[in-house]
Amino acid sequence: ASGKVDLKPLITGTYDFADSIKAFERAAEGNPQDVKLQILLTGEKD
DSSP states (O other): OOOOOOOGGGEEEEEEGGGHHHHHHHHHHTOTTOOEEEEESSSOOO
16 A cells, blocks of 8 residues: 555535636535535646
8 A cells, every 4th residue: 555545536526717716606605515626727627
């Protein structure tokens, strides 16, 4: 085992930079199922 933890399952929302306002609005809602919301600066989704 490498000792690393795969964090990808914790990402509950991915937003392009153009939609960053929506990401912050979602974060402000305080949904307990939202663990990590990410904003991509490159416009590419994994």
